[in-house]
Amino acid sequence: MRAVEDALGITIPQNAQIIRNLIEGSQYVQDHVIHFYHLHALDWVDITGALKADPAGTAKLAQSISDWPNSSEAHFKGVQNRVKTFVESGQLGLFANAYWGHPAYKLPPEANLMAVAHYLEALDWQRDVIRVHAILGAKNPHPQTYLVGGMALPIDPNSQNALNADKLALMKQLLAKARVFVEKVYIPDLLAVAPFYKDWAGVGGGVGNFLAYGEFPLTPNNTERLFLPRGVILNKDLTKVLPMDHQKVSEYVTRSWYDYAGGDGKALHPWDGETAPHYTGPKPPYDSMVGDGAKYSWLKAPRYDGNAMEVGPLARMLVAYGSGVKPVVDTVNLVLKTLGVGPEALFSTLGRTAARGVETLVLAQQIESWVDALAANIKRGDLKTHNGDKWDPSKWPSEAKGFGFFEAPRGALGHWVRIKDGAIANYQCVVPSTWNGSPRDASNKRGAWEEALVGTPVTDPERPIEILRTVHSFDPCMACAVHVVDTHGREVTRIKVV
């Protein structure tokens, strides 16, 4: 959408910009909470440990960190009984065969029980708060009101078939519910769990280079004023946030299952990108695809000015922190102070997981004001949600090209389009997990996941929970395979992380 709007020089109405910000902002909050509780927590929380907890102790712990109302002994006793019944049924379902009891689990039983209770509460919460997407975008997942030039959703305070006062009120209610859960459950849990895993502030740092396209334009299509700024940080240098120039993005296929017409040694900018798959890996079924110098991934290797980059909440928060964005600076400093660590701790698995929490809190505390901004616009009589000047392709130039940026919850997403005679001539997407999960490039440089795993201690090669912690901290959108190999090159175990 933004790629085409950029190519055709379309400015979208202010209302459409705010509606997009509301959809994306509420997506961050909901998605990050799901990531923390449902995709990442069980790397740190031992569900079986919850069975040994004293519910009175859990109540005491919960009440000491938050005034969230569901914190009575009876409440936690109920949750514990539910887990007990489940375990005693002998059908462990999704929780069978995990690394329960692994010595890397450090939480006391009472904290495990609290986390399990919130795992269940978050499941119900996420379903409700994301109704903001249904109000603005028809449904979630996959909202369906985005258009080139704005949004299909009409605004009219005097119609039930458009965004009106009733729907604004419902959104405010849902976003307040979203914020309260983040303030009273997610953040207190994060801060309560983190001290038990402080050693993870020294593990999983990765490439140390960070890329953020920035997000939440505060004026129509004005990329100079973004709520979360655009920028590049190299070599962990927070004192220098460099300007981002998308012309410096390029992709290698040296170690990827694609061919470039001009040879695999050179990187291509996405406007000139090619996608010609050519699989050269082992014939399935296979156990291992390790081979020196061979191609090994369906991901291309994107680079920024030749550098492997990390994208995602940590990158966004570091760029915002380095740029002096006040709510981010304040929240990051508060978290660092609470945990008693310095900014260097951010470059780690723990830092990545904490940054996601920081971003959630900052957004959750911001987005309600965007509903107010929308209401103020409507009050002024501005009902416009779509700019249709270029809707008809006959009004397009015969050739155009554009760059569309988006900060997905899991990181920087870029789309590059070339338009010729009213149709797409080339379209290339460089997505967050391509940056983070990048294979090596022509100079054998590692991508973010690979680099982050270097030096990760693994206490039991048969049950490498430590690897899950680091890879999951990136919120990968796909599976990756990690083979644990001993120093003699013999494969000890292999693990697929999803």
Added chain:
Amino acid sequence: MNDFSPGLENVLARQGVTRRDFLKFCSAMAATLVLPTRYVERIADALATVKRPPLVWLEFQDCAGCSEAFLRASRPSVGDIVLDILSVNYHETIMAPAGKAAVKSLDDTVKEGGYLVVVEGSIPTKDNGIYCTIGGRTALDIAKQVCGKAAATLTVGACAFYGGWPNATPNPTGAVGVKDAVPGITLLNLPGCPPNPVNITATVVHYLTFGSLPATDQLGRPLFAYGTRIHDNCERRAHYDAGEYVEEWGDDHARAGWCLYKMGCKGPATFHNCPTVRYNDGTSWPVGAGHGCVGCSEVAFWDTMSPFYRRLPNVAGFGVEAQADQIGLGIVGGVAAAFAAHGVVSAIRARQQPLARHESDGVSAEGKEG
């Protein structure tokens, strides 16, 4: 402990839900399934006493959007499904184990048999299936084994139905849906992009209650969810019949909620219960938010329903109320003609097999094309 025995009624009782409320829920479920009220007690009995049947959820060429949709399920909620109603033994995105430990969960379930399998995502068949491998095995290999031994297979989403987005022209990986990848199995399709979780849970509840899958159309889609044309239940239908259309995005007619036909709405050619059940606990649906239907529950919709913003083939005389039904039929025929123009329809016919359980009157776009 009797207080905490599994079964939905006990679960709800622990959460303070009374028998009366539980029966109300069962009534709502019966309504979703378009069943007479005498079935309410039967649903209640099944949910209250059932032992948890195993389910595995496979993801192939997918975006996890259908999994996300499943997480939005509310009746019953996904927490209740996972802990108390089914034994969800394998789901790569939300399961706790990874790698070999996760594969063990799948292997153990398949070995034991008697499980349901849900498939999300398409299955690439080109070049020996190398475009999607999991743990060194191709999606095709896994699907054949796991679906082949299942009690029944449910596909969720457009991709597992007919290949979805990966299958769109030029289909570089040879992506197909489950029906073509694993022919001859007991199969039910819940297409959509993504499907409405209400229809996923209603199908599961139907299966648990009656021990069989609900009746389907020729495309294997349950009639309770895909038996009626969107256009026929659309809240804006009166505007269509009266010839009142949105002409431009955001115009006065858009704000007044007039018909989106001219903006490309595919409701007249799409069978789905979106207008009646809506999404996200009944909050809204595409037309309700001012955007046309894109036909996401129909065969190969990325090819057959696009361009999404071009109106369906011209129909003479629309706007005349008396002819509305004929107009609807004509449009469906027009789309079928468009399929033929793309060379799609013959391929679809060739791949179609009559379903053993088929007991419907064949209500579908395909069925009406003649």
